[in-house]
Amino acid sequence: MRFTSLVVSALAVLVSVVLSGALECSEPAQTVATHGGELYERTCSVCHGSSGEGYKADDAPALSHPEFLASVTDGQLRSAISYGRSGTTMSAWAIERGGPLSPSDVTAIVAHLRSWAKQPRAKLDERPRRGSATAGEALFARECVRCHGDRGAGGPSEHIGGADLLAGASDGFLRHAIRYGRAGTSMPAFELSLGDQGVEDVIAALRSWAVTNANSSSSGSSSSFARPPPLPLGPVPLNPKGPAPVGFKPTPATTPADVIKAALDRGAKLALLDARAPSDYMGEHIAGAVSVPFYDPDPYLDKLPKDAWLVAYCACPHAESGNLARILMTKGFTKVTVLDEGLGYWRNHNYGTHKGEQP
DSSP: OHHHHHHHHHHHHHHHHHHHHHHHHHHHHHHHHHHHHHHHHHHTHHHHOTTSOOOSSTTOOOTTOHHHHHHOOHHHHHHHHHHOOTTSSOOOOBGGGTOSBOHHHHHHHHHHHHTTOOSOOOOOOOOOOOOOHHHHHHHHHHHTHHHHOGGGSSSSSOOTTOHHHHHHOOHHHHHHHHHHOOTTSSOOOOHHHHHHHHHHHHHHHHHHHHHHHHHHHGGGSOOSSOOOSSOOOOOOSBSTTSOOOSSOOOTTSEEOHHHHHHHHHTTOOEEEEEOSOHHHHHHOEETTOEEOOTTOOGGGGGGSOSSSEEEEEOSSSSHHHHHHHHHHHHTTOOSEEEESSOHHHHHHTTOOEEOSSOO
């Protein structure tokens, strides 16, 4: 009996240790996901939505979509978060690219995204590719170009021809997305309309464009390694002895880019604040602008003038800059406006941009 009692006691202790270990292992995972949720809300929700529903700004995709989460790998998610998407408004958030996130921060955001999963991982069709790029180009022009743009890299929807995306996406991932689409979004299922061979042909076309798209988007990307944020604040305001701008509209209203450019040409006293991540700022910014990220403006607040107009801008064109403008207003700044059309309009009108960490 004594032996049996000892065995039972030993088993009880063993079970207790195992359960305790299980709880200790699960708690860090929960903590990581919670931390990821906080980071996501701070840096990602402005475009992708608080619940990952997408399309809150700049047609950012739905990250919580069941089909997306079932088919995307953790590696794809980490790469997209860390290094962004060249030629798009998706920032590079990793510290080594000039963003604010450490590797553990990126892992935490991935864990948060995984907490939204509602179905098991999909078994992807990873058989060898067997399509015709020539045939795929014709199909893409007929079915896809209106949403994804020429060569999949210039439309309002996901830049599926982007070299960054294609570098991490397997053919199985692409097959899954094209065949089954994203229910509830503008991306339909093409399994029936294209057929198996048509899907293969479109994938072959996308792969053939990857190098060309990489070359065309590299001019606006930041360097592989950059100074960790925050960047030093450059001189503010511009033209400190100049006249007051004319026609500026305080937030929540916006001011047209043409009006802001005219004020600069007149030598008006104002400051241009780039609200994006520093990685984007270093890739390209309005000449004379300084970096004041929308998600963490605190390091700069005591250095910004309250007697000059502050012009916030981003590429969305209002999401990040609008957030920064609202924060500035709550901090006692009254002369705050948002550049209406964003950086793309400014660049396309040759109003003057600069690269690197200097204004």
